[in-house]
Every structure is written in structure tokens, then in C-alpha cells.
Amino acid sequence: MKTLLKSSVAACLLFTLIWSCQKVPLTGRNQFVGLVSNDQMIQMSFAEYKGFMDTSKVVPANNNDAAMIARVGGRIKTAVENYLIQNNYSEVINGYQWEFKLVQSKEVNAWCMPGGKVCFYTGILPICKDEAGVAVVMGHEIAHAIASHGRERMSQAMAAQGITAIGAAGAGIYTGNQQVMDLVGQVLGVGATVGYVLPNSRKQESEADKLGLIFMAMAGYDPSNAVAFWQRMAEAGKNSQKPPKLLSTHPADEDRIADLKKQLPQAQKYYTSYASKR
Template sequence: MHHGAYPRSISNLPLLRSTVAPKRPIAHSPKSPPSTCRHYRQIPEEEYRRRLAEARPLLSNRRAKTLETIGTTKQHRTFILLCVAAAVVFYFANSQKVPVTGRRRFNFLSEDWLTIFGVSGDAYEQELRREGVRFAPKYDWRYARVMGVMQRLVPVSGQADKDWKVHVILDDGAANAFVTPDGHVFVFSGIINLCGNIDSLATVLGHEIAHNVATHSAERLSAAIIANLTSGSLFLLLGLLPGLTLAGLWTLTGGRYVQSLIYDLPMNRKQETEADYIGLMMMAEACYDPRHSIGFWERMKVVQSQSRGYEVPEMLSTHPSDGSRIEKLTQWLPEAMEKWQASDCHGGQGAIARQFRDALSHRRFMGVAWYIAVPGDWRLSIP
């Protein structure tokens, strides 16, 4: 999933292998229904011509002239250019440097806004249950293992105030996991089996928590909003009718795919790499052996190649290739090992995540600063 506050998955494998069978068969051939054709009275030629001559246009000449001139007059162009200039100022006012990684990004939305624009974890769970997806009960060993790892990762994430919830989906054929912006972590039993040990599972869960720590969903939604407003204004500069025509041609000729290729996909891959790094440092701070992260991604590489039979080129994917991930993790491993060896293994205070919270608690809306209050308690809910 790309734009908006949608769940982030750890791999680009399909989340579900199959859909629920339809309740009614689709192969039966029903009897032909009775004819509903109506017979209409044919209008004489003279009557038809008279009605055509007296017909009123859908738009009056005055309104049609107004539509034709929108975006073409000096006043309209000045207003549109001012809107574009305001959008540019708004963009730079909300451009921020991501703590830890140093990446520059645009983000003006808080986590509270994501609950309005995004899909809540409760709604996602209900939808999965309607589709017949089975969830592990809380006494299941897989549920207990995920809960145990979460209880060590959450305190060092700096997101202990979030109402985290764990859901284990019983599907051994799906090696995937994803998180919603409101703290619902969905883990497929297939990826628990693939992990094999709690250190590898910490790699997966640390990655998912890192997406929320870095507010990646808010970043994607912010970028989508400003891109749509800017492109709409630029099309309108040509005039309403020519602008709408060009926008339609842009869509029909695959212009959206070009935008995705040069902007959306690279941003998604950067976010995935960022989540890998933050998750690696968090698992090390929580006393999980970071060396197991490389072994996990080596196993994942085999699974994904067997699942597809081919490897999607990285430039066409929302995720970095497994080879690129292994290369990056190997590069970061010495730093993670230092953190692992220096950790007191008592939960810590989440030094990495505190940098994010300090940076993201201050945002600007049209140049006006506003702040987010952060409560201090944390809870890990059992659904």
C-alpha cells in the first residue's frame, strides 16, 4: 500500500494467500428471466425536430463562458500562483530531518490525524475476520512468543504510551507481518516459523515498530496531499477545460505510474531501509542478538524466490531487495553490536526513539508552531 495511512508489511509478499469462497455457486445457469422490454411510442419527425429546436442547453452561454475563462484570466493565474507559492513555503516549513538517519522529509501530520485518514487496527481485524481469517488465541505459544518479544521492544521504542495490540494470524503459508498506525501489530504464523528463534522474531517486530516510531504513514499521507494540491494547481493554470483534459490524458497514458516510479517507490524503499536500521538498533538495545537479523533475511530471500520464481527489480518494488537489505545490515552490524554489548538489558529509556519524539513533537502549520502532548504511561493490550 502506498499513499495514506495504510498498514506497512515487512516484505512485498502477498498478505493473504487466498480469499474466502463465495457463498453462492457461480457456475449455475438460471432460467431466462421474463422479458422486461418496453415498447415506446415513436415520435413523429416533425415533433422530434420541434423538441430539438426548443431544447435548452445544459449550461447557459454565460456559465459556459465562465468555465472557459477559469484559470486563463490574470486574476485567476495570480491566485493560482499564490497558492502554489504558499504550498512551496508550507513544504519547506514542514521539511524535517529524520533523527538517527539524517534523511530529509516532508511531514505535517500528527499521529492523531492518522486515526481520521487511515484504517484503524480494529477495523482491519474485523475485515479480516469477515473474510474468514483465523487468529491465534492468547494461550497459543505463537501468541505468547510475540507478546514476550513486544514486551521487551516497546519500552525501548519510546512509544510506550501507545495502546499496542498483538494479533497472530494462523496462516503458515504466509511469511509476513504488518503494523497499523494506531499500534496494532499483525503477525502471520508463517513468519514466526521462518524466524525460528526470538532474536529473528525481534528483527521482524523491531522493523514494524520502527515504522510507527518514524511516523512513516504520516509522511506518505503528507506527501500525497501536497502532491495532489500542487499538481491540481498546475493543471488549472492551463485553464479549467484544458487542465481537466490534460489531467485525464496524464491518467490514461500512465502518468501516475511515472510519478510512482520516480517518487513514490523510492520513498517507500527509503522508509523500509530506515525501519530496518531503527529496528536493528532497538532490538540490540532490548538485548536481542542483532546478528540474527542477517540470518533471517537470508532465509526470507530463499522463501521469496521460491514463492515467485523470479525477483522483482528493486526499482519497481516498494521494498529493497533482500540482497540490499543484507548488505545494509552487515554494514550496520558493528554499531548494533556495540549497542548490544553496552545495553544494561533493563528496558532502557529508548534513546533512539526519544530523538524522534523530540523532533516530531514540534510541527508547523502555515508557519505557526503547534505542539503535541505526549502521555507518559504505556500498555500492551491483549485483545
């Protein structure tokens, strides 16, 4: 990992002239995203999303749960976009085409792909329990996208495999090499074609927790719900033979819950200040 980090820093310097490194909104962390552009990442993500949706059972929009996912997603999207625009970070959402879908699946999972494609699986709803629980997951997953974590992991994985550019990315569908396509599947978390998902780093998880709390707070959901949600998720992990899919990429251990508690006071400030404007 250390070597990877060092090479990321070196690559960062090297690629600054081509695609500069960027800063994550709110946390200000410098990240190396230089081997794949935002446009390329979004293009590949939309193709992957379409492939997934074409083979999944999408719950109709007039279903109560599907409507709730769309409502929570819409509220968080609006709050996040307003924040980014007001703070000169709007380039982060260039090319976004938001969608909030619920698919019928026993798997306990949810994700937001680069470009704003959000999917919840019905299997996660009992652990979310209510709308505030959905907002915890929604805020967290949208935070991964806003913080360009997919692009960052893609760039790191490419650097580790010695791939310096993704190659042919024409209009519409990516037609480059299979190695890159496999990485896309692994990074985006659908994993349908490769059966394996590259987990987020601990740093990315912690950052998504922090931003996620703030995003849900900005949208008018009390961020303290996050602690109870991750406790329920940890319980679900202990009580089932097949651990929830989300846990394989999101360990819900004591460290995570302790971290969340530490980050709550800052998020509560957003909750209070945004509440006064509603």
C-alpha cells in the same frame, strides 16, 4: 520521484508554520509529514486496524506463538519508549495504544501501524524461525511507525494527488472523502479494501533496517540475527511460486543484506551497552 521530492521540500517550507516538518529519531533525517497530523493518522489507523481484526482469525493469547509475539513486542516497546523519553522524542509516540497480535494466515507478512498496532501473520513464523527472528521483523516494523513513515507516505501521496488536507476527521471514525480513505488503505499496508499497497521508499526501508537493528539490540536481542533472517526471506522468495507478501514491499536483495551488514557494528554497541544494564 525527483519532482515529488522537490515538491516535498517546497511543501515543507510552506507548511512549516502549520505543522512543521520533523526529524526522525536516531537518524536525524528531516521529513515532510505536514499534510496529516499524528492524531489524524492514528485515528485513521485505529479504524483500519479494527476493520482488519474484525475480519481476521486472531490466534488466542494463550497460544505459545501468540505469547511469543506479545513478549517480543513488549520488550522492544519498553526499550524504544525508554529511549524516546530519555532523548526528548516522546511526542513521536503520543496517542499510541500498543497491541501485538498474531493472526492465522498463510501470508508471509507483518506490520506495525501508526499508533502501535502490530500484527504478525502465522505464515511468517517459519521464516522468523525463532524468537530472535521475530525480533528482527518486530524491530523493523516498529521502526517504520516510530519514524512516521506512514504519515510521510500519506503526506507525499496526498501532495501528489493535489489533496491539501484530509477533511472531516471527527472523534472516532474518519468520515472524509473516499480518495483519502483509499490512500489510507494503501499506506497502512493492509490493503484489504484497495488490494494494493504503496511500497515504502528505498530510503524508508533502509532507515527502518537501521533503526530496527538498534531497537532489537536495546531490547536484548542480538542484531546479527537480521542478516540470517533476510537471507532466509530471500530464499523463500526464490523457492516459492507465490513470493512472500512481505517481499513486495521489502525487497531482500544483496544490496539490502550488504547494507544491514554495514549497519551492524553500530547496533552491536547498543546491544553491548544495554546488556550491561540488564
